[in-house]
Amino acid sequence: MIPDIDAVSRIVREVSDAEIMPRFRNLAEGEIKEKGPGDLVTVADEAAEKALTRRLSDLLPGSLVVGEEAYAGDQGVLDRLSGDQPVWIIDPVDGTHNFAGGKPIFGTLLALAVKGQTVAGWIHDPNSGRMATAVRGEGAWMAGRRLTVLPPAPPSEMTGAMPTKFCDPERRELLESRRPRLGPTYNLFCAAHEYLKLALGEGHFSMYHRTMPWDHAAGVLVHGEAGGYSAKLDGSPYAPTDRGGGILMAPDRASWLALRDVLLAEEGP
Known part of the structure; x- marks a missing residue:
């Protein structure tokens, strides 16, 4: 059910390189819009989500997609999470305000859910190239290193x-x-x-x-x-x-x- 983690990571990187980073600090007039008051979307968000939707659906036949930008057009896409088919959950450009303002603090968030439970996740920072990945029950990893949170503190x-x-x-x-x-x-x-x-x-x-x-x-x-x-x-x-x-x-x-x-x-x- 869970596809090759590295194959998914490559797709995320390739889409970022093709659709997001060329537009960073290079957005033309009219390529930033408001979905709602103060809620921005750019052509990079839309293009990246379309590319990820196509490539991830091809990678895992029968899977569905819930994307932030698709939701803006049809809130009913959230109902897909309650079904039996695997669902990709995509935020193509998290931190759109930063991206649109030329600040390098944005990333791509991707998860795979099955029957309402997240089974795999990817967090990609296009500027540094960092990619954190996790599969339920198998730890969180980055560049071959297992990730660990800080110890408890008051x-x-x-x-x-x-x-x-x-x-x-x-x-x-x-x-x-x-x-x-x-x-x-x-x-x-x-x-x-x-x-x-x-x-x-x-x-x-x-x-x-x-x-x-x-x-x-x-x-x-x-x-x-x-x-x-x-x-x-x-x-x-x-x-x-x-x-x-x-x-x-x-x-x-x-x-x-x-x-x-x-x-x-x-x-x-």
């Missing part, structure tokens, strides 16, 4: 990504008030790079409020296979079929619980 020493853009105002206010209780936090505006930092041992945690599968299916698997612990904010396991509930990543379950308490626990008067 929340006051934990560093990580804590974007609050997509929170409701009340939660945003709560999280901002709790930020001083943590170590240094950052927002790269690119989940691909934030997941890479976790898997490479360069950050302890990430917290997200939107759970669209192209943003998180690959990253949650890579993080877990690198030894990390993740769950939705209510403590239930994440699955690519989820439509909400937020996600929190940490080195292990104990540090996850401590971090969630610091960030979200109600305090008495």
Whole structure:
């Protein structure tokens, strides 16, 4: 069911080289659009997703595709994740705002799901050439090296990504008030790079409020296979079929619980 990992990696690299990188810092007028308020898409996103859809479908006959750009045209594509056929989940250019602004912090996220469970994932940084891969139960790898998350630490020493853009105002206010209780936090505006930092041992945690599968299916698997612990904010396991509930990543379950308490626990008067 899972095709050759290296064959998929080659496809991701080749599509990046052909459709994404030639357009980086080279977008013409009219090649950046808004799908919605503040939600950008470029010709690179669209061309890369089409190329990946074609090549991955050919590589695994009978498979389906859920792509971020296809979803923009038909939200019903998400229903494919609930069926029996294998499904490729594609974010062709994660960090489109950075890409469109000429900032080299963007990547491609790709996952393969079977019956609602992520079974393989790829995270590619086209600028550095780094590629993290994972197969469920077989670890996370980059260039022949097994990846490992940072060891647990108390929340006051934990560093990580804590974007609050997509929170409701009340939660945003709560999280901002709790930020001083943590170590240094950052927002790269690119989940691909934030997941890479976790898997490479360069950050302890990430917290997200939107759970669209192209943003998180690959990253949650890579993080877990690198030894990390993740769950939705209510403590239930994440699955690519989820439509909400937020996600929190940490080195292990104990540090996850401590971090969630610091960030979200109600305090008495």
